[in-house]
Each structure stands twice: as C-alpha cells, then as structure tokens.
Amino acid sequence: MPPETRPENAWQALRRRRFLLGRWPWRALAHTALTLVLWAIFMVPGIAVVAPLGGAVAQLTQGQFAGAVGLMILGLAFGVVLLPLMATPMLAVDRWRARLVDPPSLPAPPRGPAGAWWRDRYLTPRRWRYAGYVAVTLVLQTGLLAALSILGAAAAALVAAPVLASRQDPVNVGPWQADDPASALLLAALGVVLFVGLFYLWTAGACLQVVLLRRTLDIDRVERLTEELTEVGASRTRLVDSFDSERRRIERDLHDGAQQRLVTLAMGLGVTRVEVTEALGPDHPASAGVAAAHDQAKVLMDELRAFVRGIHPQVLTDVGLVAALDQLTASMQIPVEVTSNLSDRPPSHVETTAYFATSEALTNVARHSGAAHAWVSIGRDGEDVVVEVRDDGRGGATTRPDSGLSGMADRLAAVGGSLWLSSPPGGPTVVRMRIPESR
C-alpha cells in the first residue's frame, strides 16, 4: 500500500480509516447545514411558489380539487418564472460551499451575453439546466437534512438510553425496548454505531452533491470549449484571409509605386543611352557608363518583377490559377505540364491557397527530386478543388515539421483542406491537395 498522504477532499477522506478523526466529516456537515442558506435565498421570492402549493395541499385535504389545481398551476407558474432567476445566486452559494467538501474551486458559470438579459435568462438551455439543478438540489439536500435530523435524534436517544433507563422504566426507542441497564447499554452502543453511520451518510451526501454540481458545470465547460474551438478555427481563417489580402496590397503598392518608377527610370536611361551613344559614339566612357546603368536598371526590374510575383502574382488575381501556374512553370528548369478541367474560377481563397501550395510543391520538385518532368493537374471532386503535383524523380519526400510540405499542410488545413503525399523511395512523388470551395 502506498504511504498515506493527506486526503485532498471529503471523498478521499471517506475511504480512509482515520476518517472519523479528521476535519472532513465536520466540513461535510457544515456543507449540508448550509442547505438552510439555499432555502433562505429561495424563500425570499420563493414564498410565491411555496404558498400556492401549500394552499393547494390544504384545498386537497378539504376535497376542493378545482381550487387545488388552480393553486398548483399558479405555484408552478411562479416556479417557472422565478427558478431561472433564483438559480444564479443559489448556484453561487452552492459553488462556494462546495469548497468545504472539495477545496479546488469549481469553474464559474459563463456570463451571458451583455444586453440580452431576458433571452439569456429564459431562452438558453444553460439557465434551465441550472434551474433544474437547483430544484433537484433543494429536494435532495432537504431530504438529507431531514433524514439526518430524524436519525440524529434517534441516535441521541439511543445513546442516552442508559441514562434514561436509570431514571424511568422501561425505555422505548422505536422498535427497541430496554428494561434493564444491560440492554440499555446495548441500545447506547447501537446509538454510537448509528452516529458513526451518520458521519458517513452526510459526508457521502455532500460528496454526491458536489459531483452533481461539477457535472452540471462541466456541461458548460464542454460547450464553452466547443465555442472557443469554433472561434479559434474562424480566427485562423480570418488570419489567413488577412494575410492574403495584405500580400495583395503589398503587390499593388509595389506595382503602382516602385515598379512603375523603375520602368520609367529604365526608359529614361534607355533614351539617354541612345542619345549619348549617338552624340559621343559607342566607345566613349559616358556611353559605356549609361549603358551599364541602363542594363542594371533592367536587371533590377527583372528581380523586382520576380519578387512581386512571389508575394502575390497579379495574373492570379486577374486571370486565374491556370494562367498563374503557366507563368510560374515557364520559368522552371524542367518542363512542367499544367492541365485543368475547371470550367469556371474557384473562389479567390481557393485559388490563392492552391497557387502557393503548388508553388511550394514545385519548388520541392526542383530542389530535391531530381525529376526530368513534372505534371500539375487541377480538377474538381464534388465541392472540393483537387490539385495533384506529380514528378518522375527519386521520391523519398517527407513532411518533416519544418519542411515546406508541412507548411503547405498547415496552410491547407487553415482553409479546411488537406494534403496527401506519396513518395516511395525511387519515386514517383505525388502530392495531392484538396481544398473545399465553401467554408
């Protein structure tokens, strides 16, 4: 048996031998006694519920069925209106007293949306769950309290049997009768046993109540986690979208600004080059200088164009995925065949994702595969756009966490898509990307 550690809650303590000597039974008793506070809260407005119900019972005993039914309906109607309202403070007290039995605090019930008071109180399943919980709690705990009172009184009477037996004769406690000191002692022993049993009873009752509370609040937690997960998914989609539109903005800025200026500059240098060469001859140092400047401006133009294309190709926005991939593959070292059987353009987030994922896949082909040919085929499968990149290279591609392929998988996942990779040693490598059109 492992060495005994201090119990962390009443439930653990209950199963220990030293349970009766510890503080947990007393804490549990306090927990049960605090049911009276719940009642006190309930009774402030709850008199409206209890009074008609009490009246109904009174009418019943007098045989007034119609009046009884009317009062009962009135009481229940008050209950329906008031319970969800009273549930909140009662639940707060119940959460607070639960720490007597199980010290780590329970999750707080979520706050309702601001400005939707009525809706939140009466039209959400959560509030009715709380109301149900509170109603069940009142019944259970009141029952427990009543049972404890009766049994406690009985136990006290039993324990007191020897004392009573010495004064009056005989002693009657329920079914038992003691008419001599010996049997009175027996009854007293029975009383002690009953007391001990009561310790266990109320502690178990309190534990049960906390379990019930925890379950009720856990449903909220699952709901909240589900909501949070949905929100996280939506925010990831928003992030990817804003990332894409940001790239598009940078592309436009560069196109309208730096690229235009650079073309104008190179054009000016081109004119100057012609003029200087005509005036001074091609061998003059000034001619050579202008020629070099002109050539450098042209190289810079090419580099800037390639850079802008890497950020977000204009042709992807203007014309579409196939045209953009045509342009991309035209600059590759190995021949790449692009085929598509799309009859219309997919939504822009699908095109953008497909373009950059394909671009990444082709970069891998060029860098690692040693392939002589590659093929890109684009098609639809139901609601999804499917892009397949195939090469005749050596295979063995993997999705290591920091590889381009795993980045691709992340990107695809963000729009609800998926990546499928087959790359046996010796090839061929096939990357299949699936992107849903709707999200």
Add this chain to the structure above:
Amino acid sequence: MTRVVLAEDGTLLREGLVGLLARLGFDVVAAVGDGDALVAAVNEHHPDLVVTDIRMPPGYSDEGLRAARRLREQYGALPVVALSQYVERSYAEDLLDSADGRAVGYLLKDRVVDIAEFGQALRTVVRGGTVVDPEVVRQLMRRSDPLDRLTEREREVLALLAEGHSNLAIAERLVVTEAAVNKHVGNILAKLDLPPSADSNRRVLAVLTWLRRRS
C-alpha cells in the same frame, strides 16, 4: 508623322511613355488613363496607332484589351500595341483573333525600356505586321511537345520568326547566311506540317495559329 493615342493608368509611366514616343518620332495626340477614355480619344483623333496598357481602371483586369478589341472591330485593323504586366496566353490570343491578327502587338511592359526594339515593334505594327513578345512565344513553346522535334537552332529561328523578323534580319541576328535561315525555316515548317510561304507576316500567323491550337 504617325499619330498615336496612348493609354496607361500610371501617371509617371504615362508621362515617360509620351516623352519616349516623341523621342522615337511619333506624334502623341492623346494620352489617357482608362479604357473608356481610350475609346473616346480614338473616336476623336482617329490615330494611326494605339498603344495601351492592358490592366487599367476601373476593374484593373483587362480593360485596355477590351477597349482595343472594340476599336479594332469598329475601325478594321486599327494598329494596336498592347502592353502587359505579365505573359498571358489568352490576352495574346484575344488580340490575334481580332482582324486576322493584322497590325497587332502584344508586348511585356518591361520591353519599353529597350528603346530601339520597342520603336521597331511599334513601326512593324503600324505597317500591318504582328509582334508577339518573345516571352509569350517561349511559354507557348514550352507547352508544345511537337516542338521537341526542332533543333535548338531551329527553335531560335522560330522564336525570331514569331517576333516578325524577316529571314535577313534573323540571319543578321544569328550571324549566319540568309540561305541557312531559309533552310531552317523550311525545316521548321516541314517539321510542324506547315506549307512554306514567302510572306513573313503569314508565316508568323501560321506559326502562332499552330501554337494556339496546340495550347
């Protein structure tokens, strides 16, 4: 003097192009910034040549191209040189489909910085010729398997052919005799199942038609 209407939405570049065209001996009668203004300017000035950017306001997609097509439908083979930010086959095809591809040019915008070549391309189009950016030809050729049958030199010749050069000009560029170029052209047309022809413009169109059918 050749009268030109220019359409380009970037102010800076438009001013630069006006200066360049003037320097190249063209008379720029109007310089505008979008497709509708281009159509209006052509209707007003009846120019000999239109130089237009393809991507212009308000949609920033192919406004210049659509304006050019409309004008060529209206004015027969109005010479048009379209400038494109990137190579797009469908743009080139669109232009070449209008007026049998006569008097039309499709060039990457960056070509304007090679002053002499740009000027020559404009004059070719004004004369009714066809000019297609070498990059377009290169991309089309990459996609076409039967071209694998051509030798490296034959492909070079074909690319120059598609740009609208005469056999003599090709010979000068490749530093070979004109007879050698004639032989290459004959081989190319034979390998691509095209009948030989003396008309360089028709040869270009034939080559492009073939390339477009292939793609």
